[in-house]
Amino acid sequence: MIALHAIQANVSIGLLPLVWQIIPASHEYFNGDRLMNYLDQSLYEYSQTDFYPFHMPGHKRQVHSPYLRNPYEVDITEITDFDNLHHAxxxxxxxQEKAASLYHADKTWFLINGxxxxxxxxVSACTxxxxxxxxxxxxxxxxxHAAYLRGLETVYLYPSYESFCGLNGGISPENVEKSLLEHQDIEAVVITSPSYDGIVSDIARIAEIVHRYEIPLIVDEAHGAHFAFHQAFPISALELGADVVIHSLHKTLPAMTQTALLHQKGNRVSTEKLEEFLGIYETSSPSYLLMGGISYCLRFLEEQGAEQFELFSLRMKKARKQLSAMKTLHLTDRDFKKQGNIFDMDLSKFVISTVDAPVNGPQLHEILRTKYHLEMEMEAEQYVLALTSVMDSQEGFDRLVNALLEIDENFYAKKAKTPMHKFTNTEFAAQNQQKCAIWQAVEGSSEAIPLKESCGRVSAEYAYLYPPGIPLLAPGEIISEEFxxxxxxxxxxxxxxxxxxDYEQRYIYVLA
Known part of the structure; x- marks a missing residue:
């Protein structure tokens, strides 16, 4: 049974006087004085509503493999004829060899811990x-976390900053070379490209620089698992010189949450060490349901990829063209490449800026969710992020476009406008000063003090928004007034x- 709850949207301009939100409410029981729902039943009930997912996982609840309809029927362990992930x-x-072939890697491993x-x-194998x-x-x-577990000293590369929307830009190849010159004992380089918002760095130039110092380049390309399958997207790091690349299949492809791939290319990184550490960090009881989902995804890419990605590209471009007509909201595009070190952009990430709108990102997120039943991937102070994938339907794109155009027209008709101002970077703070290594801060003697009184102290814990999960403050860094x-x-x-x-954000742990 579905309950309808009336909620008041947190919007000051009266765009939503009253809306109805569908919330699963059956199968409840009282746990002490708290009303509680069973997760499995609530998930099912939510799946029966008209909420549309512009968020992970990339299958968008649209995959219909006849072989995986009943998860309990195919949930097995390492029985005869079904191999062993840790001794394949x-x-x-x-x-796994099929995955390596599709991605042009020398060797590929399934990841079922994401x-x-x-x-x-x-990181462990390269240091x-x-x-x-x-x-x-x-x-x-x-x-x-990898730096902590290995007790590593970290040297940071700060991306450029895009001030209009508040996005992190790309990593400068010149800064990579400068850091390698200053720190001759660096053992490996790791960058994220694309970023959570779809910003791509110049991987080819960075790889060339890194390899001159005879060390490996690791690229967290988790959000770019789809790059290799259509020319509308940037070129994958595997084709540009990266030695190790990580892809999250579940982010942008028809695969289940927690499924990913680890690729190796070239001989700068030890295959044996990669396998040794995978044996440590991956569960000893890998899910055959998840591995079966990876297998389905690979078959989809091989058999339907060309056709489906061409269709996706056309839908994506059409939606972007329609949204270019917005007057108060703005959709980021490749014109951002003119700024800083933004080498390229993944246009499947729809970043909708509220800089010139009378609402902020969280308020736009609330409007889209409560009035239009569109679930976004992320909200930030000055934008929302709609994650699209090859599994998005034309109906889904139409709903997103129509909603945004209607919201934008309401804003414009009211002549409601806020002055543009510089926003807070919600992905990391200013260049925090490092006092000690991450592991020293985490394992050192610490104490909890009021957050407001912590300026100048050394943090013993992380602080980040999730998503995107990028620390604004890391252990070992001095807490600044800017933070x-x-x-x-x-x-x-x-x-x-x-x-x-402290979930209420009143206290923070610092080195004693």
Missing amino acids: EGIIKDN STAGILAA SRGGKLLMARNCHKAIY LNQAEHLMQQGMYLQGMK
């Missing part, structure tokens, strides 16, 4: 314990930091 000699080995497992394994890692500061938290202002500003916009032990 048969059917899993064959499927890209996180591949990132941990890649020695206590070594030094050159990494982009806008990397996912998993890379910070505290940023945290306060985000909280006023209704966005709270994660990673801190």
Whole structure:
């Protein structure tokens, strides 16, 4: 049974006086004084509503493999004839080789702990314990965790900053070379490209520089698993010189959550070490349902990829052309390449800016969700992100376009406009000063103090928005006044930091 709850949208201009939101409400029971729903039943009930997903996973609930309809029927363990992920000699080995062939990699491994497992394994295989890692500061938290686990010293590469919308730009090849000259003992370089928002760095130039120092380049291309399958997208890092590349299949392709691939190309990284660390970071009980989903995805790419990606490209371009007519909202496009070190952009990421609108990102997100039943991938202070994929239907694109055009026209008709101003970068703070290594801060003696009184102290924990999961503050960094202002500003916009032990964001752990 579905309950209808009336909610008031948090919009000051009266665009939504009252809307109805569909919320699963059956199968409830009281746990003490708290009303609770069973997750499995609530998920099913939500799936029966008309909410449309412009978010991960990339299958968009539209995949209909006849072989995976009942997950319990195919949920097995390592029985005869079904191979072993950690010692692949048969059917899993064959499927991994198919993945390597499709992506033009020398070797590919299935990941069923998400890209996180591949990132941990890649960084661990490319560095020695206590070594030094050159990494982009806008990397996912998993890379910070790898640095912690290996006791690495980290040197940061800061991307350029795009001030209009508040996005992180690309990584400068010149800054990579400068850091490698200053730190001769760096053992590996890792960057994220594309970023969560679809910003692509110049991988070819960066790879050429890194290889001159005879060290490997790791590229977290989790959000670019679709790049290899149509010319409308940037070229994959695997074709541009990267030594290890990680792809999240579930982000932009028809695959289930937690499925990803780790690719190796060339001989700069030890295959044996990659496999050794995969054996540590991946579960010893891999899900055959998830691996079966990877296999289905590979078959889809091989048999239907060309046709379906061409259709996706046409739908995507049509939607972008229609949305270019917006007057107060703005859709980012490849014209951003003129700024900073933005080498290219993934146009499947629809970043809708609210810079000239009378609402901020969270408010636009609320309008899209409550009035139009469109679920976005992410909200930031000055934009929302709609993640599209090859599985999006024409109906889905039409709903997104019509909703945004109607919202935009309402804003324009009311002549409601806010002055453009410089927004807070919601992906990381200013260049925080490092006092010690991540592992030293995490494992050192710490104490909880009021966040407002922490300026100048050394953080013993992370602080980040999720998504995108990029630390605004990392352990070992000195807490700056800029970070505290940023945290306060985000909280006023209704966005709270994660990673801190105090969920209410009043206290933070610092080195004692």
